Amino acid sequence: MLGIIRIMGNAVKMHKRFYLFFIVFFLSFISFPFTSYSWGFFGHRYINYHSVFLLPPEMISFYKMNIQYLEDHSVDPDKRRYAIPEEAPRHYIDMDQYGKFPFLDLPKRWNEAVDKFSEDTLHANGIAPWWIMIMQNRLKKAFIQKNKNEILKLSAEIGHYIADVHVPLHASSNHNGQKTDQLGIHGFWESRLPELYAESEYDLFIGKATFIENQLNFIWDRIYESANASDSVLQIEKVLSLRTPSHKRFNYEDRNGVLMRQFSTLYANRYHDSLKGMVERRMAASIYAISSFWYSAWVEAGQPSLSDMGKGNSDSTSNKEMELLQFYWLGNSIIGRSCTN
Numbered sequence: 001m002l003g004i005i006r007i008m009g010n011a012v013k014m015h016k017r018f019y020l021f022f023i024v025f026f027l028s029f030i031s032f033p034f035t036s037y038s039w040g041f042f043g044h045r046y047i048n049y050h051s052v053f054l055l056p057p058e059m060i061s062f063y064k065m066n067i068q069y070l071e072d073h074s075v076d077p078d079k080r081r082y083a084i085p086e087e088a089p090r091h092y093i094d095m096d097q098y099g100k101f102p103f104l105d106l107p108k109r110w111n112e113a114v115d116k117f118s119e120d121t122l123h124a125n126g127i128a129p130w131w132i133m134i135m136q137n138r139l140k141k142a143f144i145q146k147n148k149n150e151i152l153k154l155s156a157e158i159g160h161y162i163a164d165v166h167v168p169l170h171a172s173s174n175h176n177g178q179k180t181d182q183l184g185i186h187g188f189w190e191s192r193l194p195e196l197y198a199e200s201e202y203d204l205f206i207g208k209a210t211f212i213e214n215q216l217n218f219i220w221d222r223i224y225e226s227a228n229a230s231d232s233v234l235q236i237e238k239v240l241s242l243r244t245p246s247h248k249r250f251n252y253e254d255r256n257g258v259l260m261r262q263f264s265t266l267y268a269n270r271y272h273d274s275l276k277g278m279v280e281r282r283m284a285a286s287i288y289a290i291s292s293f294w295y296s297a298w299v300e301a302g303q304p305s306l307s308d309m310g311k312g313n314s315d316s317t318s319n320k321e322m323e324l325l326q327f328y329w330l331g332n333s334i335i336g337r338s339c340t341n
Contacts, residue, residue: 043194044074047286048159054209054291062306073156088160091164093126093171095227108220129219132161143301148312163286165223172230188263193279208290211299236274
């Protein structure tokens with residue numbers, strides 16, 4: 001009898017755990033449309049996908065074979081923001097905290113920047129350029145070792161970070177218009193607009209990847225561009241909002257079965273037109289940069305043959321890591337900076 005009671009008790013506990021997991025999953029699913037991510041899940045997948053087609057023949061077969069993985073895992077760094085506090089600063093750098101262009105007070109090299117500002121200050125304002133170089137060195141090492149699983153994982157994730165620094169509001173402390181009464185502009189610029197126009201209007205087949213000799217300087221140049229554009233992103237929308245009644249700025253649309261309030265298509269059209277191609281240019285620049293970084297890591301690794309690698313990332317360790325990442329994303333709140341406030 002005691003054995004039966006124990007079995008019944010364990011069954012009840014398992015049922016409760018399953019019910020709790022289901023509730024967490026359901027609530028996370030229905031709240032998904034309200035959450036803003038860098039470039040949005042659509043944008044990051046779209047950017048990584050198009051980056052593959054700029055690669056040379058020696059690389060493109062392997063990358064095309066694994067293009068679904070590169071798309072799917074382009075968003076892993078955003079999911080990781082729900083698991084570890086160290087992740088958030090890797091996605092941005094608040095350049096306005098270091099003066100004005102050309103930002104001469106901020107050294108480009110990590111050790112020099114630490115000596116001048118302290119490591120705590122750098123982390124507080126974002127470490128995106130330096131983290132990208134760490135990832136690039138890891139990718140180069142993976143190519144040298146011909147570790148296909150690491151090549152794919154690092155390629156997918158460095159694509160995310162490089163794309164992030166092409167977003168103007170990832171270079172501003174006013175990252176979501178919270179200082180100028182423009183809450184929601186982050187997701188409006190980098191998620192809503194690409195979802196509406198990228199597939200139908202953008203020309204993202206932009207030539208070939210090239211070898212970048214000084215990758216650190218290249219990334220800093222992209223960050224300077226983003227910082228210079230951040231004021232326009234905010235000012236153009238601010239002026240437009242003052243000229244547009246609220247009932248024309250917002251409407252309700254069905255997203256994943258949920259009726260949600262968001263910027264209207266009419267208002268998005270006006271904002272997109274006023275930006276004069278900025279979103280398309282930054283997305284195209286992201287694609288070129290990502291593909292060129294993949295290519296540069298491969299060249300610096302000695303141009304190893306990728307023809308015998310086949311499909312990757314099917315090992316049990318990688319799968320367990322992905323399951324854990326998914327669990328944190330579904331069950332936790334974002335740690336660190338959020339683009340919803």
